[in-house]
Amino acid sequence: MRPVISVEGLVKNFGTTRALDGVNLVVEGGEVHGFLGPNGAGKSTTIRILLGLLRADHGTATVLGGDAWDDAVELHRRLAYVPGDVELWPNLTGGEAIDLQARLRDGFDPRHRDELCERFDLDPSKKGRTYSKGNRQKVAIVAALASDAELLILDEPTAGLDPLMEAVFQECIREAKASGRTVLLSSHILAQVEALADHVSIIRLGRVVEAGTLAELRHLTRTTIDVMTSRPADSVSQFTGVHDLRLEDGRARFDVDTEHLDAVVGHLHELGIRALVSQPPTLEQLFMRHYGAELPGATTQDGVSR
């Protein structure tokens, strides 16, 4: 089966700034693909090229078997898009804005729309100017989910949603996946990507630097161990692959490279394990490993995302 999205060597310059520097990205049918990266890394630029809103300087972008630029209108019948920063018409209601977009795609279902409004607790009779940031975001999410688009392209879709709505959103994405739809999910919320995505691509400075399943990526990083042993565990520091060891009152906490996990746990067993908590690496750690050193505060810094 051909991938739903296939991007090769994508380059885009804005004046003298190089926004994309050879992006490669493959999204297979039926998967939820997490697209991660700090502000300004090129996530939104890549997505705008996929939508035929921007024209790539070099490289190819194929979506649902068609060219993202040349076949834009035909492709857009079959995909739905949620921008990260939703702007509504001040004097149109949310319901009108939803219909406006959803009816220009294949398979718009008004009943499904009403059901989604209910689930997201959205009043569609309010004028655009009266919606808060979170409610504007809901309008775009409902508009995207109300049609039966084969591909959902979501660019930080839940910015501004409260945790309750975040849960509803995750439920909707799981349902979309269960019905065989493909999702490209660009996000800053790592827990969200972790909960939803099968595959992840990490983009940095206009290039995809890491791609694979979450399991594969985890393998490249460290597990956090929090253990209480009968005998003091200072000797753990001798093992290769152990980092950030902290010892107090018969309790040891440290990170260990996943490939050395077996040897270290074997040694702990000899010391007499009384309690053990092992945490797999979070996406956050993965992310910070890529950006932490070079870009302090990369996940929180403010900036214009392109």
Add this chain to the structure above:
Amino acid sequence: MNAGISTTAARDADIARSGNGALAGTGTLIRFILRRDRIRIPVWIVAIVVSLVGVAQSYADTFPTQSDLDSRAKLVDSPIFVAFNGPGYGLDNYTLGAMVANEGLYLGVILVALMSVFLVIRHTRAEEESGRAELIRSAAVGRHAGTVSSIVVVAAANVVVGLLAAAGLSSLEELDGTGSLTFGLSMTAAGLVFTAAAAIAAQVAEYARGAIGVGVAALGVTYVLRAIGDISETGLSWVSPFAWSLETRAFVDERWWPLLLSLSLAVVVTYGAMVVSARRDVGGALVPPRPGRSRATSQLVRPVGLALRLQRGGLIAWAIGLALLGASFGPLVGDVGEFAAENEQLQDIIAAAEGATVTESFLGTVTRMLALITTGFAIQSALRMRGEEISGRVEPMLATALSRQRWVSGYLAVATGGSALVMLAGSMLLGVTAAAGQQDASLLFELLAGGVAYLPAIWVAAGVVVALFGVLPGVVKAAWLVLVYDVLVGLLGAPLGLDDSPARNLSPFGHVPQLPGVDFDALPIVVLVAVAGGLIGVGVAGFRRRDVQSS
């Protein structure tokens, strides 16, 4: 711990010093506005001063001798001129100074009024609409600081314009210093009235565009009230700042007291704006929002439907405005004809100049004015496309199965069809009132035809917007220059001596037959339609090739 307390105390002292009242932060905001508009305000000032001095200079060149001026004076005394320029003064011994004041002061007043309205709204309602005002108001900034700082800056700009215009005019040989200063400060006084009017408009309307509409409408209403008052000689003119400025009688027998009327009104209206502004919510307006439909009609989903819905209110307002304007000038046609019948000499001047009767020439000029205003609508309407793009609202639309050319076609239909509606509303009411006054029904059809003849020229302006939008979107607002040029050629062409120069051909308005009164010529109409079509084609092709931009 101690250090912390003393820091807090110092901060309290700071707040006390900077003023805790409703005006706190005004000085900072004034500097902020000056910084933001360090280019914009000087451009307005220089453009206004240069246009006025240029007009004065061209009068000097076009009417070099006293006999030129004397025959001009007879024209100025005619109802056509009275309607547009106010009751003439100093006509017995018409000098260049009297001519500049009689025929140029209203241009100056209109320009400073527009400058004041645009600048005040930009720093008040537009700031609230964008949400930036909230950020500012969350700081130690008083309730009135926003309004007052904008008014102070714009008032100062008006004073500078007045003084520079005075300096520029007095540099011409024939114009004396006192007259020039009176002229300049008469402009300033009117500018202050419209500065205050804009401050009120910013309270009433929720959107900057609407507030500008209210401000410009105030300008139009005061101009028309004056025209009716001057023609009917009822004293109605005395409610209008236009009359107050002209009544200073610059360059003839100067008097200052009429400006006190302007200043008093400006102060009272400013006070009103501050009272309203202090009572309402930041970002709110006088009318609370109501819920609407929770579903889109099938009409709205079509590209034209959305473009029309977004501009419906504005379109109706423009059409009513033009209709009122037409209805104000139509009834004057009787007075104009009567006057001409008594004055054979005038009849000769106008007939010789235009090849038409006085009545026809008057109606032709009014039609031309209506067409110029409609051009403003067409440009503004077509610019909506850029607004939608910059705001980011176009992206989700173009991410649906809506092609770029179909999206453009919606806005284009409103700009062209809407301008036809606006123009015909004006021509229709002008025609009905003129035909009723003259008891001549054929006049209605002639005036409607005259209005239709201008549509291609109006569409060329919309075409320029589309072409720039597609090819050079960054400078799309330069399309307003088309209107400026059309005004120069269309209304001021004769006194500026542009009528016989090739420069006239550059304006679409230079090619439209001024109906009624001249023979209809289809060729220029056909050519203008083709030019508009070509510009639109270039724009659409450009937009299909370029990146969609957003803020």
